Amino acid sequence: MTAAMLTGTQKAALVLIQMGREAASGVMQQLSEQEIEQVTAEITRLRTVDEETVAEVLEEFQRTAQRSLSVASGGYSYAKRLLEETLGREKAAEVLERLQSRVQVQPFEFLMHADARQVVSLLSGEHPQTIALVLAHLRPEHASAIMAGFTPETQTIVARRIALMEGASPDVVSLIADQLKLKATNLITSQELTSVGGVQPLVEIINRADAATEKLILEGLSSQDPELADQIRQLMFVFADITLLEDRAIQLVMRAVETATLATALKGADDSVRDKILRNMSERARENLLEEIDALGPVRISLVEEARSRVVQVIRGLEERGEIMISRDGEDEYVA
Incomplete structure (x- = not known):
């Protein structure tokens, strides 16, 4: 597999994965709803990619940022920093050096810096698969702004098609690009792309995201592909899974x-979760916790979800350090 075989959104997903789970989670939390859905779908479908392809994708990311430098300041510096954080300074320097002699044009480059409203007008009336193919080649933030311009019904259809996109031959991409070029009177170059799959990287990112982002991703996937959403939930550790942990954990x-x-996290929690926690606290600590819960009064659901997300992140951190192990299929868990 080469970088030329990946769509733009798949490359964005690969960059997120290369950033590491914690950093990727932070980025996901800054994205809009449509952008999260797009990138999420590709992360679920991304399998192992060889080192050369990863380097090619990061190089291409750098080129895109470099071309955008005249439009949006800071692009080049950010891309350079990302390369250094991902590959190290020495490797990043090698990549940047190779960039001087390697330039590759994206198939829908003429849309890269077009106003989102203009692109919506251009794509209006096109088949949802065509819209999905075009958006998959654009930067996530750009595609997000464009997606927002369509009706909710169209958004759902297009998002699902992006998530399930199996691939498109160079001839198909070229044909679509030429047709849109005639409408937009801009130049275009075709590029081969291929889609791949897998859900684990997404699960790792969601488990480190805040409650709002987690809810947004899962709700979006549930409306588009309930089976895929259920598969992801089965692999995730959520607040209610605290009952699966050993007492020492x-x-x-x-x-x-x-x-x-x-206290905030336990507001409205199931009795099984509440009892599990209270049983593992000293009498004094238990009394203090119960008093604080009662003193809170009504609490906004968003605050409860945020508190639960913090607890889950603590659990994930303990698991990463090997201090506890989490059972996801009824297996026994234990503390190291």
């Missing part, structure tokens, strides 16, 4: 979570 988690956060 619960005790480690409680030491790392502030009482105020825990």
